[in-house]
Structures are given as structure tokens and as C-alpha cells.
Amino acid sequence: MLLSEIATSGPDFFYLAPWVVFFPVIGLLINMIFGGRLGEKAVGGIASTASGLTFVVAVLLLISLRTHHEGATVLLAEWISIGELQLDWAFRVDTLSTTMMLVVGGVGTLIHIYAIGYMHEDVRYKNDPGRFRRFFAFLNLFIAAMMILVTGDNYLMLFVGWEGVGLCSFLLIGFWYEMDTLAQASTANAMAAKKAFITNRVGDFGFLIAGMIMFWAFKSVQFDTVFEAAHHVAEHNPGVILAITLFMLLGVAGKSAQIPLYVWLPDAMAGPTPVSALIHAATMVTAGVYLVARSAPLYTLVPQAQFIVAIVGGATALFAATIAVGQYDIKRVLAYSTISQLGFMVAAVGMGAFVAGMFHLVTHAFFKALLFLSAGSVILGVERGHHHAAHGHHHDDHAHEHNEVFDPGDMRNMGGIRKRMPLTFWVYIIGSLALAGIFPLAGFWSKDEILAEALSLNFTVYILLAVAAFFTAFYMGRQVWMVFFGEPKHEAAEQAEESPPVMTVPLMVLAALSILGGALNLPGLGTFTHWIEHTYEKFHLHLHHGEFNITVAITSTVLALLAIGLSWVLYGRKAVTQDQPDPLKRILGPVFVGMENKWWVDELYWAVILNPYIALARFTADVIDWRFWHDWFHDKVIAGTFQWVSRTLLDRWFDQRGIDGFANGLADSTKELAQWLRGIQTGFVRNYALSVFIGVVVILGYLILQ
Amino acid sequence: MTPELITFILLASIAVASGLGMLFSRNAVYSAIYLIINFITVAVFYLLLGGAFIAVSQVAVYAGAIMVLFLFVIMLLGAEKLGRSGDTLPWQRPLAIILGLGLVAETLYILFFQAGELVALKDLPEGFGSPSSVGSVLFQEYLLPFEVTSILLLVAMIGAIILTRQEKKNAGR
Amino acid sequence: MLPVSYYVGLSAVLFAIGALGVLIRRNAIIIFMSIELMLNAANLAFVAFARVHEALSGQIFVFFVITVAAAEVAVGLALIVAIFRNKQSIDVDQMSSLKG
Numbered sequence A: 001m002l003l004s005e006i007a008t009s010g011p012d013f014f015y016l017a018p019w020v021v022f023f024p025v026i027g028l029l030i031n032m033i034f035g036g037r038l039g040e041k042a043v044g045g046i047a048s049t050a051s052g053l054t055f056v057v058a059v060l061l062l063i064s065l066r067t068h069h070e071g072a073t074v075l076l077a078e079w080i081s082i083g084e085l086q087l088d089w090a091f092r093v094d095t096l097s098t099t100m101m102l103v104v105g106g107v108g109t110l111i112h113i114y115a116i117g118y119m120h121e122d123v124r125y126k127n128d129p130g131r132f133r134r135f136f137a138f139l140n141l142f143i144a145a146m147m148i149l150v151t152g153d154n155y156l157m158l159f160v161g162w163e164g165v166g167l168c169s170f171l172l173i174g175f176w177y178e179m180d181t182l183a184q185a186s187t188a189n190a191m192a193a194k195k196a197f198i199t200n201r202v203g204d205f206g207f208l209i210a211g212m213i214m215f216w217a218f219k220s221v222q223f224d225t226v227f228e229a230a231h232h233v234a235e236h237n238p239g240v241i242l243a244i245t246l247f248m249l250l251g252v253a254g255k256s257a258q259i260p261l262y263v264w265l266p267d268a269m270a271g272p273t274p275v276s277a278l279i280h281a282a283t284m285v286t287a288g289v290y291l292v293a294r295s296a297p298l299y300t301l302v303p304q305a306q307f308i309v310a311i312v313g314g315a316t317a318l319f320a321a322t323i324a325v326g327q328y329d330i331k332r333v334l335a336y337s338t339i340s341q342l343g344f345m346v347a348a349v350g351m352g353a354f355v356a357g358m359f360h361l362v363t364h365a366f367f368k369a370l371l372f373l374s375a376g377s378v379i380l381g382v383e384r385g386h387h388h389a390a391h392g393h394h395h396d397d398h399a400h401e402h403n404e405v406f407d408p409g410d411m412r413n414m415g416g417i418r419k420r421m422p423l424t425f426w427v428y429i430i431g432s433l434a435l436a437g438i439f440p441l442a443g444f445w446s447k448d449e450i451l452a453e454a455l456s457l458n459f460t461v462y463i464l465l466a467v468a469a470f471f472t473a474f475y476m477g478r479q480v481w482m483v484f485f486g487e488p489k490h491e492a493a494e495q496a497e498e499s500p501p502v503m504t505v506p507l508m509v510l511a512a513l514s515i516l517g518g519a520l521n522l523p524g525l526g527t528f529t530h531w532i533e534h535t536y537e538k539f540h541l542h543l544h545h546g547e548f549n550i551t552v553a554i555t556s557t558v559l560a561l562l563a564i565g566l567s568w569v570l571y572g573r574k575a576v577t578q579d580q581p582d583p584l585k586r587i588l589g590p591v592f593v594g595m596e597n598k599w600w601v602d603e604l605y606w607a608v609i610l611n612p613y614i615a616l617a618r619f620t621a622d623v624i625d626w627r628f629w630h631d632w633f634h635d636k637v638i639a640g641t642f643q644w645v646s647r648t649l650l651d652r653w654f655d656q657r658g659i660d661g662f663a664n665g666l667a668d669s670t671k672e673l674a675q676w677l678r679g680i681q682t683g684f685v686r687n688y689a690l691s692v693f694i695g696v697v698v699i700l701g702y703l704i705l706q
Numbered sequence B: 001m002t003p004e005l006i007t008f009i010l011l012a013s014i015a016v017a018s019g020l021g022m023l024f025s026r027n028a029v030y031s032a033i034y035l036i037i038n039f040i041t042v043a044v045f046y047l048l049l050g051g052a053f054i055a056v057s058q059v060a061v062y063a064g065a066i067m068v069l070f071l072f073v074i075m076l077l078g079a080e081k082l083g084r085s086g087d088t089l090p091w092q093r094p095l096a097i098i099l100g101l102g103l104v105a106e107t108l109y110i111l112f113f114q115a116g117e118l119v120a121l122k123d124l125p126e127g128f129g130s131p132s133s134v135g136s137v138l139f140q141e142y143l144l145p146f147e148v149t150s151i152l153l154l155v156a157m158i159g160a161i162i163l164t165r166q167e168k169k170n171a172g173r
Numbered sequence C: 001m002l003p004v005s006y007y008v009g010l011s012a013v014l015f016a017i018g019a020l021g022v023l024i025r026r027n028a029i030i031i032f033m034s035i036e037l038m039l040n041a042a043n044l045a046f047v048a049f050a051r052v053h054e055a056l057s058g059q060i061f062v063f064f065v066i067t068v069a070a071a072e073v074a075v076g077l078a079l080i081v082a083i084f085r086n087k088q089s090i091d092v093d094q095m096s097s098l099k100g
Helices: A001-010 A019-034 A041-066 A095-125 A132-149 A154-175 A186-220 A225-235 A238-255 A264-270 A271-280 A284-294 A304-323 A331-352 A356-394 A399-403 A422-436 A442-457 A459-482 A503-523 A527-537 A550-572 A583-588 A590-596 A598-677 A685-705 B003-024 B028-046 B053-076 B092-114 B131-140 B143-164 C005-024 C026-051 C057-087
Strands: A070-082 A085-093
Touching: A001 A331, A019 A041, A019 A132, A019 A685, A041 A085, A041 A132, A070 A284, A085 A095, A085 A132, A085 A154, A085 A304, A095 A132, A095 A271, A095 A356, A095 A503, A095 A527, A132 A154, A132 A271, A132 B131, A154 A186, A154 A238, A154 A264, A154 A284, A186 A225, A186 A238, A186 A264, A225 A238, A238 A284, A238 A304, A238 A399, A238 C057, A264 A284, A264 A331, A271 A284, A271 A331, A271 A356, A284 A331, A284 A356, A304 A331, A304 A442, A304 A459, A304 A590, A304 A598, A331 A356, A331 A442, A331 A459, A356 A422, A356 A442, A356 A503, A356 A590, A399 B028, A422 A503, A422 A550, A442 A459, A442 A550, A459 A550, A503 A527, A527 B092, A550 A583, A550 B053, A583 A590, A583 A685, A685 C005, B003 B028, B003 C005, B003 C026, B028 B053, B028 C005, B028 C026, B053 B131, B092 C005, B131 B143, B131 C057, B143 C057, C005 C026, C026 C057
Parallel strands: none
Antiparallel strands: A070 A085
16 A cells, blocks of 8 residues: 555655755865875765765656656745745756756766866876866865756846856866876967857856846746746737847857857867767757756747747758867867757757657767767777887887877877777767767667657758758768777877776776667657656646657658768778878868868957957057046046146145144134233233123113113 | 102112112121111102001111111221122122123013003002001011021021120130 | 101112212221111111001111121121231222233
């Protein structure tokens, strides 16, 4: 009886929701306060445990949601109460936020563990072991901020998390702020961090405007309140909803690296590789997708906004994919791939295929984290090989030869790593195939769901995404051939070493997830679809049910295999070295130069925005501020006037003549009066008596006359 | 002209004349004599007004004791007349006379035009102002002031002795 | 019975004479006697009012005034004696060392 009751009602762990934020904060505080005395292993262990506990909480929430589909809102504290604005610090637990929590907690924990091994070597190579602790403090802070972002019950709380992850992103991109990725003294990393932060600021500005319009229109930024009133507002004033959604899109473009604000993400690869994996691939950059999915009740009201979002996503997907083809840095290829995949997700949620977008978000988190971490493993392996090679040559008196800068991330230095790092090779292959969308890996299911949805919802976007998918398979094939196959093109690659288990175990877990992730939402079963639908049920949203389209699946698979074959033709047979041009360049010519140079978008931004802006800033600083404001206005007008007023008006006239004259005059007149009055004091007592008598007579006379 | 009025005018003339005599006498001894006459005249007025005990006190204390003290001091100091040093304040005399007349005028104006006539309507009861009646009031209602007066006299006595004591400079030291 | 106003008027005249004495004469002793005259004038007024109101308090006051006058004379004459010892004069105009 009791058992069956539990079975139907199920356990309720919703009250644990705040702990997804508390655990990482506790870990962060422990590491900040005691980290200095603990060893590397303890620091990493504490951080990973904190992250792992959030995952445990997320799993408990998942279990609770299986029976309590409606979810819960866990009130922690009243936050802001100003006039009409009533905001609570409340945690929203529903299937959507729990999905995000699981991804952030799960992938985050794996990356934490991986980072223990990675940072151990990274800090050693960069000669600053003290940073180990700081890194994990930042990582935990990121987990906390991301959890606030996904659990927030209102847009402002979401925005707090949104800014928090932005801050962590900035801190971690610029983690090696005084050196570049090659450990040479440089401000490149700091510049990259700044670029990310400022570009995100543009997006955040959009988000903030959206929030303000929302508050103006709805008198609230609480999710349920806004979504329930959305229909009503849309009927009377559809422009408001359109404005909110479009400004929100600007925020999405910033955070999720969409056109036109994607430029920061490739540079963000300056951060340590676990950061690239966690923040700039698996979790933070998907915040924009989450935001659109969360705001589904708003977006579904304005098809125009949906269309724009979808187009932006599709264009980004294709555009970034073409750039990825022309890159030589192993992480940079992955970065553009991330932008491209984010384009897929944004296009999906833009079209209204929220489930497909979220599904791809989850699988992408698995295989892109896997790819980044494997890439990190490759880079460290090559670095180790470089170290060995340099060490070996040292005895041969050839050390100076290797003092020249060696880039361990350049794919043209690699080749043949398959034999040196077999485990990394295999997981990388899995990740690549998943990303390329090869049956039956996770990416196949999620990408095909998006494509199938696109075919029925928006054909333009379908074309964009299908082409992008082709490029995806191509650049991943290119990368794999260049890195793992052929002969080593550098002795560092020749002597590359496999990474320790603390790094490879998370890789294997992620590889398993990349293989099996598709099972979440198999056609026909639709587990994930039903799961996510619970969140939208109460807003009566009619989600488009993506039908598995066998034609689409076969088309995309054929395209992917074709692209991989093509990449083998170009790169698999003959190694590409730094000396010779890319084989594709011979075929495509100037088009490849464009891809190689990222279509000169950065240069365009420099020419159109940054340089004029800097010139304007210089003008305002030099001419307006310094010459006009400081030299003329402050020095001449204000200081001059002040001096004239103080010296001439106040000092000479007012003080010397007025005040002094008054004071001296007072003293002088008192003296004169006293001189005159002393005559009254004759010293004759009869005189004094007379004055008394005069007084008596006068007062008596006054009394009579009265 | 009732006999009472005649008596009053007569006595008043004596009082005013003796007062003026005191005022204008060159010799301080004459002034003292005039003042004694004045006091005695006033004592007669007291009798007329029903203050027998006060009248006797007036004669005894003022005309007797105090004026004797005055005469004694005048003679002790030999200060009947001041040396002619010329009037230091020549303008004070006319001004004082004008003010004095002004005061009298004001007082009389108040008395006869503002206060109304002050007339004793009833005859005095038997024994009013007699020593026994004054004594009973003095020792019943005004006992504390009376006792304080004795302290005052004692203090005045001590003060007079100390003020007039010859300073024996460094004597006995 | 005469109106008491007459007596009070006489009192005023005597008071004015006394005041004139204080203001005009330079001899300290005569000034003192003038003060006695003024006190006497006040006493006359007291007795006159006591008659009008048939209240013995007026006479009691006169009694006190006489007492105070006696004390005053004792101290005042002592002062005059002390001054005379220093100045060899009882001219009040010569006692003007507090001149401003």
C-alpha cells in the first residue's frame, strides 16, 4: 500500500533545488580560503566534488520530475520589492531547466575531473603552479552562475546568471592574461578576453532592453506572469512582443555566438582547453538557446521574430562552417564548429522546434566537450612530445633549434598521432563522427531531427543547414586526417604521449554519451520530446512534433559520407605541412583564402566599427576632453572665473572691503561710542543720583500719560 | 477753614520750612537742628493720623538717637562747613530743582486727579495705633521680620565698629 | 477729618526736598540727612494710608523703616568717618576716583 503510494506519487526532492547553486559556491569558498594549503589534488577534488554534487541534485530533481511533471518553484528569499516590481529569488524546477542542470552538472563534473590532469600539466608548462587553485575557483564560480541562469524563475535572475557566466568566461579566457597560447609574453589572451566581454556586452544590452520593455509591458519579469499575459498583450500590442523577442535575439547572438556577434568565440579559445570545452562549447554558449526555448511562449506569438531567429541561426551555421574549413589550429576549427552547431540549435528553436534544439544542445554538449577535451589531450600530448624532443636534442647540442616558437595546436605540426595516442584517437573519432552526424551516433539523431523539422517549417533554413552539415562533415574529416593519420610532420608529433587516466576516463565517459546520447529521443519513442513538453504544457503551446524523415536522414548521411570521402581525397592521402598551401586552395582559390581569413569579418569590424570608434574616442579624449574640456573649459573658464571671483570679487571687494570694513568699522565705532560714553561716568555720585532721579520722574510721567 | 485744616497748614508749613532750612543751611549743625524740627512735626502728623506709638518712636529714635549721632559725627569730624572749592557741577542745581518740582507736580496730579480723594470715612476704633495693638500685630503677624530686624541691627552694629576701627598697622606683629 | 491726600501731598513735597538735598548738596552728612528726610516722607505716606485703610500694617512698616534707617545711619556714618580719615574731607565731589 505504502509502496504503491510512493510509486505513484514518487519522491519529491524539489526542495533541494537551491543546492545546485550552493554546492559550487561552497566549493569555491573552500578553495579560496583553504586552497593555498591544500595540494593540487585536494583543490581539484573539492571543486569536482562540488560540481558532482550539483549533478547529483540535478539527478534527484530528474527523479522527482518523472512523477511530478508540473515541476516546482522553490522560493529561497524575497529579492526585490520596489513598487510594482516584485521579484523573488526562486528556483524554477521543470523539465527544461532540469535538462540544463543535468548537462551543466554532468558535463561540468567530467570536465572538472579532466581539468585536474590538464591544468597540472598546463600550469607546469607555463611556469605558474599557483594558478591551479584560481582555475578551479573560477570553474566552480562558473557552475554556480550557470545554475543561477538555468534555474532562475524570472528574467532578472536569469540575467544575473547570464552576467555571471559572462564574467567567468572573461576571467577564464584571460586566465593566462600575460602570455599567449604559446606561453610567450603577450597581451593576446587579455585582448581575447576583452573582446569576448565587450562583444557580449553588446548582446547583454539587447537583453537588458528586452527586459525593460517587458517590465514596461507586463509589469513583471517573472516567467509565468509574463507568459500568461503574453497572449493578452500580443492581441493589443503585437509590436511589443516583437521588440522584446528581437532585442532578446541580440542577447542570444552575443551569448550564443551568432551572426553578427560570433567573433569573440574563436578568440575565446585562448583560455585553457577545459574552459573551451565547458564554457565555450558545452554549456555557457547554449544559454542563448535556452533563453529562446524558455521564452517559447513569447516567440511563438510572433512568427516574424521566429523567422528572423531561424535565418540568423541557419546563416550562422553555414557561415561558420565555411570558415572552419580554412582553419589550421585544432581548437579554432572546433570553435567555428561550435558556432556552426549553435547556429543549428538557434535555427531550431527559432523555427519553433524547441525540442529538437534542446535535444541537439544536449548531444552537442556531449560530443563537443569530448572533442575539445580530446583536442586538449592532443595538444598536451604534442607538448609533451615537444618537451621530449627538445630534451633529446639538448644532448645533441641542438637545443637552440627548438627555442623557436612551437605551436602545439597547429594541425600542420601533427599527423600520425593515432599511433602515439590511441585512446585519444578513438574517442576523437567517435566525437567527430557524432558531430558529422553519422548513424547511429548522438549527433545523427539530433541533427536529423532539426533538419526534418526545418524541411517542414522553413525550407530556406533547411538548405542552409543541410549545406552546413555537409561542411561540418568535411572539416571534421579534414581535421581527423590531418591530426591522426599520415606521417608525423614534426618530431613533437612523433614523440607525442598519451594522457594520464584522470584525463582519459572523462573522455571515455563522454565518448559513451556521444554514442548513446541519441537514445534520449529515438524516433517513435520520443522520450525527450515528451519530457520537454511538460514544461510547455501549462502554456498550451502546441509543439511541432518532428516526424522522423527517412529521406532527410539518408540525404544527410550521404552528404556527410560524401564530405568525409572528399576530405580523404584532399587530406587523407597526402600530408599538409606548413610550407605548402592547403590542397583545397588549389581547387577553390580565392574562396579558400576567404575561409582561411575568416571572410575578413574581424577586419571588417575593425574598419567599420572599431577604427572609427577608436578615432572618435581619441578625438573626444584629445580634443573634446583634453583641449576643450580640460584646457579651455576647466582651466580657462572655470578656474579663471573662479580665480577672478575669488581674487577680485571676493578677496579685494567682498572680503577686504566688505567683511573687513564691517568688522573694523564695528570695532572703530564701538571704540568711538565708548570714548563718548565714558564721559557719562563722571565719578560724581551726585551725577549718578541725578540719573536715577531723572528716571523716576520720567517713568512717573510715563505712567501718568499712559 | 476748619480748625483741622488750619492745624494742618500750620504744621505743614513748619515741616516744609524746616525741610528747606535743612536743605539750604550752610552749616551742617543747623541742618541737623532743622531736621529735628521736621521730625517732630512729622511725629505730630502721626499722632493726628492715629499712630501714637509710631509718633513716640519717631521722636525717640529719630529726633533723639539718630540725630544725636549725626550731631556727634559732625562735631567729631569738624565738618560743619566744607571749604569753598567752587561748584563742580554747576548745571546740576537748576536741573535738580526743575526735576524736584516736576516730581511734586506729578505726585500731586496723581493724588488729586487720578487716585481720587483719599478720605478716612470712619472714625478709628479704640486703641488703634496704641502700643498694645501695634505690639500684638508685630509679634504675631510680623514676628519673623521683627526677629530678622534684630539681626540687621546687630550686623549694622558690627559693621560700624569694623569700619571705624583704627588700623593698627603691623602693631603686635 | 481732612482728606488723607493732603498728608500724602505733604509727603511728596518733603520727599522732593530730600531728593533735592541729595542732588544739590556736596556735604556727605547733609546728603545723608536728606536721605533720612526722604525716608521720613515715605513713613508719613505709610501712616496716612494706614489711616485710610485702618490697617496697622502700615504703621508696622514705618516701625521697620525706622529700624532700618537706624542701622543705615550707623553704617553710613561709620563709612563717612572712614572716608574722612582717608580724604580729610566729606565733600562727595572729591570722591570721584572712579571717573571714566
